[in-house]
Amino acid sequence: MAVGSGDLGTLHIVDGVRIGTASAGIKKPGRIDTVVFELTEGSAVAGVFTLNAFCAAPVTLSKKHLAAASPRYLLINTGNANAGTGAIGLADAVASCVALATEVSVTPEQVLPFSTGVIGEKLPVDKLIAALPASIKSLSADGWERAANGIMTTDTRPKATSRQIQIDGRTITVTGISKGAGMIKPNMATMLGYVATDAAIAPDMLQGMLDIAADASFNRITIDGDTSTNDSCILVATGRAGGDLLSVSEGPIFEALQAVFNEVFLELAHAIVRDGEGATKFVAVEVAGAKDVSEALKVAYAVAESPLVKTALFASDPNWGRILAAIGRAGVDALDVSTLTVHLGDVLITENGGRAASYTEAAGAAVMKQSEITISINLNRGQHSETVWTTDFSYDYVKINAEYRS
């Protein structure tokens, strides 16, 4: 029931990255649930991680390893989040890194572990370790689509995208995958993202570029306001395309690369929203005329996360009063409701503190019937704009989340 075509297009290989997949039988026998990325020596790696205080053991360990060494392998399992598992969970995550490191002759610190799935159950680490030889055996440069499938949990379809740009006569490739369908909320969610480029970028630079791209994409989407314990997003630059190492955050090469990262990240983030649990609508909430970014985001999230707005979206009901109520409770200081405007698509629905004189129910209903909807709010009190993306709230959201563990 995802929104939009979901066509992955051509996924270009990224020179210096090989991907292997296997079935460890962590939750269901036979399902691909283990993915290994091999990164060529000298790759720069940057990461952003969940802010949830109950972060999962692999998140703790990935952050530690990333600070200590240059990563050569990423090890991802689905079916079990290894979160809320205390000291045993951390020991299990360490054991999986040690096992992979031994298999491929690197140090354990050069392996970054990632887990997603049910929270609070012990990771069946023996099963995961047993699947490592098969994962390594299947390493190949064209494994992106297999990986996109391999990291899915309640996702109904794989998420991946790829771009090529020309810089100084060289072709630069950026390819990435993502997963996540519920528990999606700013500052990451049960969301995993892996993006790689063959451009040559200094590690410090790469972290800054990842921060910018993630902030404008993965940190601007919300399905249900819940933030996961396991969110992680990794950006790799192998340098195999050659050329000078990018080490300053200005100039046309920096700008071209940042732009393509932003594009790829936004597409991967949107793919998560389009496949939001039970989603039947893809909804952009744009807030303009805010005094600052925080104010714009407050209003955008109040609307995007209101269960009453989301159920109205599911029903294709232009119940714009619920949008007003959400704006009104967003906590904006001294909000003057008489000067703000709200558009549903290009239909003006609110002005002067009430329904717009020109508004008709038929016009509102025509917009609400579409599967992609933009709600535009202009607070008319400042210069700042922000957009967040979300979905509607359907019977299937409840069904998926009420039955997830069974």
Place this chain on the structure above:
Amino acid sequence: MAVGSGDLGTLHIVDGVRIGTASAGIKKPGRIDTVVFELTEGSAVAGVFTLNAFCAAPVTLSKKHLAAASPRYLLINTGNANAGTGAIGLADAVASCVALATEVSVTPEQVLPFSTGVIGEKLPVDKLIAALPASIKSLSADGWERAANGIMTTDTRPKATSRQIQIDGRTITVTGISKGAGMIKPNMATMLGYVATDAAIAPDMLQGMLDIAADASFNRITIDGDTSTNDSCILVATGRAGGDLLSVSEGPIFEALQAVFNEVFLELAHAIVRDGEGATKFVAVEVAGAKDVSEALKVAYAVAESPLVKTALFASDPNWGRILAAIGRAGVDALDVSTLTVHLGDVLITENGGRAASYTEAAGAAVMKQSEITISINLNRGQHSETVWTTDFSYDYVKINAEYRS
């Protein structure tokens, strides 16, 4: 599908209060949708109102009238919230007060108007005015149950309670009604509450007592995190029981009255949660060991409003990892997850940052099957405790809210 018996018990009359009801056909023909309270001359009246910036016209007007005069009548309609209706909405609310005032020979400022129902549609004020003579004709002291029925919208059953206590040999009565089923959130919600006593209390005192009682009850419940444009809660003291006028906030009489108000308000607030839209569970989230009230409430609301926790409650699934994830994202500064504990009923589910050693799925499942559940979280970092009450998130919540306007 409400939780608990819903038996109203005996609703004692409150000397000095008469209640009339009528059908104005505001939304559906034949349904009782108009309620009038008549308060004897000299009654003290206190009110608390929604903090939503898009507050409804009747809220604006009630606040103004309450500040300007001693109320003699309360006029309540369902079927239309008269919210998001701009200048016309305010004119309609004024017109309804003028009409009632003319009919009963008081000033318009002595009428407080209240509306609940669909937001953003013009109030059919002519219909409401036409129903006033019938409302007035039916005024009687025993109208509490009719009123409880008359203020319902998506409520599945009326909400009312009554208490009598002895003070200095006099019988003091406190009787109240409430309504509200969705859009329930701290700082009021689509929630109306009317409580009256025949005790003699000075108006200023009464406002303070209402603030205390409302803060510990109506401001501690949440169904979906949405705050309504129309919430209002009124406390009336007619003084007809005689005795000295209470004018100091200390001593045994003050304490006895505050205690009975707190009890009545809490029962009315709980009744709203028990009848929450689509509710199959009545859930208390208790947070202890917090550094301050704000921290305790942050954690309690993060858990109580998490769609993932709420769908797990609906499924009777002891998916305690979702509770941990909600605590972890509540925004508590430097939260040490290794020292907090979580109980589901009397079953310890979390300690040392993970699943409790003593926990079994069977024990957790046994608690989750109950229709009344307490989630107790001890942050073990301070002395403050707070409790909020909520419900689960069911198919019917989506159904009710997706179909509300049709």
